[in-house]
Each structure stands twice: as C-alpha cells, then as structure tokens.
Amino acid sequence: MDCIFCKIAAGIIPSKKVYENEHVLAFYDLDPQAPVHVLIIPKTHITSAAEITPENSAIVARIFEAAAVIAEKLELKDGFRIVSNCGPAGGQSVPHLHFHLLGGRDMTWPPG
Ligand code: AMP
Numbered sequence: 001m002d003c004i005f006c007k008i009a010a011g012i013i014p015s016k017k018v019y020e021n022e023h024v025l026a027f028y029d030l031d032p033q034a035p036v037h038v039l040i041i042p043k044t045h046i047t048s049a050a051e052i053t054p055e056n057s058a059i060v061a062r063i064f065e066a067a068a069v070i071a072e073k074l075e076l077k078d079g080f081r082i083v084s085n086c087g088p089a090g091g092q093s094v095p096h097l098h099f100h101l102l103g104g105r106d107m108t109w110p111p112g
Contacts, residue, residue, distance in 0.1 A: 005096035009043040035104025046097040049086040076103035
C-alpha cells in the first residue's frame with residue numbers, strides 16, 4: 001500500500017477526521033486554502049477522476065452525499081466549493097481520488 005490516502009483511510013497515518021462511513025472518509029487538509037478545507041476520499045483506491053467507470057462510479061454519489069452532510073455539520077450556510085484536481089495539468093499532487101470541500105470565505109472564479 002504505497003498511497004498516502006490509502007494509509008490515512010486505513011488509520012496508518014493519522015488525520016483529523018470530519019466524517020466517515022463504510023465507503024468514504026473526510027478529513028481536514030494539512031495545508032488549508034480556506035477557513036474550511038476538507039478532503040473527501042473513497043476508502044478504496046481510485047487514482048483520479050479519470051479512472052471513474054460504470055463499475056466504480058457509485059462512489060462519486062456517496063462522496064457527494066457525504067459532502068452535503070459535512071457542509072451542514074460545518075454550517076457552510078452561505079455555500080462552498082467542491083474541486084477534484086485530476087492529473088498533472090489539473091494540479092493533482094496525491095494520486096488517490098479526492099474532492100476538496102472549501103468554504104468559509106467567498107470563492108473566486110476562474111480558479112488559478
Ligand atoms: P491535490 O493537490 O489536489 O492532489 O490535493 C492533495 C491535498 O492533500 C493537498 O491539498 C495537500 O495539502 C493534502 N494533503 C497531503 N497530505 C496530507 C495529509 N497527510 N493529511 C491531510 N492532507 C494532506
């Protein structure tokens with residue numbers, strides 16, 4: 001298991017958990033880009049959004065269900081942003097599918 005987020009999902013590397021169920025884990029990003037910056041990951045290894053298929057796509061729904069629960073729990077009443085960087089040009093640094101949930105400030109568009 002040579003994947004940092006697989007190790008976090010397995011509890012081998014500690015994280016500050018926000019939400020967890022059988023399929024999904026959410027924890028605070030170590031390098032927050034907003035007052036609230038949570039990463040939501042599948043517990044099983046999927047490298048990126050480019051690897052989503054009809055066979056594994058149900059996890060994306062589970063992740064967005066978790067995002068709605070987390071946004072409610074963290075009182076992001078004014079809104080939030082969900083981002084998944086994919087591949088080197090997309091700015092992905094950890095090759096395990098993850099969604100950034102950012103909130104607590106006004107977001108700008110377009111992103112950099
Ligand atoms: P990305 O660059 O889109 O692949 O996002 C990876 C994110 O993982 C970055 O925002 C990092 O700050 C974050 N990160 C890396 N290692 C850890 C860790 N051990 N715990 C929490 N967040 C991490």
